[in-house]
Amino acid sequence: MTSTPAKTRLKTSAMIASFADPGQKTAPAPFGHALVAAAEQNPAIVGLTADLGKYTDMHIFAKAFPERFFQMGMAEQLLIGAATGMAQTGLVPFASTYSVFAARRAYDFLCLDAAEPNLNVNIVGGLPGLTTGYGPSHQATEDMAIFRGMPNLTIVDPCDSVDIEQAVPQLAASDGPTYLRLLRGNVPTVLDEYDYTFELGKAKVLRPGNDVVMVSSGLMTMRALSAAKELEKHNVDVSVVHTPTIKPFDAQTVLRELNTDRLALTLENHTVVGGLFETVASAMVQAGVSRQVLPVGLPDEFLHAGALPTLHDRYGLSVDRIVQKVLSAL
Incomplete structure (x- = not known):
């Protein structure tokens, strides 16, 4: 029996690997530090978790509070129910899991306890x-689809540490419940190079381009910007529009x-x-905008486990696959 050469083996840690490229600037635990900073200004902010604080x-x-x-x-x-009760007393809970x-497990509690009375309950997912290779039990590939139909719920899909820190x-200051798709650990810092500030409910054009427009959210904005730089080598000029707020959606800017x-794509x-x-x-x-838009996203299936x-x-989320898709479509 032959074994795989050591240099090609991917360790288990690659299943929860950082999205930072080698040498890329990162910020440690931007959500945790941003929540501490906000709590120093607002004594009503409290934090909860379902055994997943670390x-x-x-x-x-x-540690700070x-x-x-x-x-x-x-x-x-119980996490969502407790957070809702705290919000009813005037506290501003951030609940992480x-x-x-x-x-999948707490939808009904968030919907009827927090969203229906429009309470300031902030869910951090x-x-x-x-963002994990542990398979369907931990891959939240349909979370926004589940949550988009919930009235009053704001959905934020941040790109990097800048988005998280500013969001x-x-x-905390917004009315009603929110859902933040969390990037944790050492999170890349990208948007500081694009004269960008996060505004809840707003999309931003990060770079102009004459040939292609990419509308992206979350970590895929990071990939869109990298793909745009690669496509410059092929004389393809790419515009990137970042949409960190999925709901309410800034249709005016995007359209x-x-x-x-x-050529138009979503990522x-x-x-x-x-x-x-x-x-x-x-x-x-x-x-009434009639034109083709190509999706870059995950398929409608349960995904494999792995690195x-x-x-x-x-599944087509890598920079190389994005570049290939654009070149083949032009």
């Missing part, structure tokens, strides 16, 4: 989309960019069913 960067808050931190154990419905558990205080004759770390692609498509139909770099390439 894995959602909530442990940073717990132990008297305002609540460990609810592995009980996501994995996205799959928030969307770790491992959104294909947290705005979520203004799509209503041209450029998302989510199934093509019910996420950014269908949000854009719906907005186009309602506005993240391998999975991202297999």
Whole structure:
């Protein structure tokens, strides 16, 4: 029996690998530090988690404000119920768990306890989309599709540490419940190079381009920007429009960019069913914008387990696959 050469083996850690490229600037635990900063200004902010403080960067808050931190154990419905009760008393809860558990296990509690009375309950979901290789039990590939139909719920899909750091205080100050797709650990810092500021409910054109327009959210904005730089080598000029807020959706900005004759794509770390692609498509139909948009996203299926770099390439989320798709479509 022959063995795989050591240099080609991917360790188990590659299943939860960082999205930072080698040498890329990163910020450690931006959500945890942003929540601490917001809590220093607002004594009503409290933090809760369902036995996942370390894995959602909530442990940073717990260390800074132990008297305002609540460990609810592995009980996501209780987590949401407790957060709702706190919001009813005037507190501003941030409750963290994995996205799959928030969307699949605690939906009814979030919908009827928090969204229907429009309470300021902020759900922080770790491992959104294909950010783990542990298989369907932990891959929240349909979380935005599940949540988009919930009235009053704001959905934010941040690109990097800049988005997260700036989104947290705005979520705390907003009315009604919110859902933040969390990037945790050492999170890349990308948007500081594009004269960008996060505004809840707003899309931003990060770079102009005459040949192609990419509308993206989450970590796929990072990939869109990298693909745009690679495509310059092929004399392809790419515009990137970042849409960190999925709901409410900034259709005005996005449709203004799509209503041209450029090749158009959407890019998302989510199934093509019910996420950014269908949000854009719906907005186009309602506005009477008639043109083709190609989706870059995850397929409508349960995904394999494995190393993240391998999975991202297999399912078309890697920079190389994005570049190939654009070149083949031009």
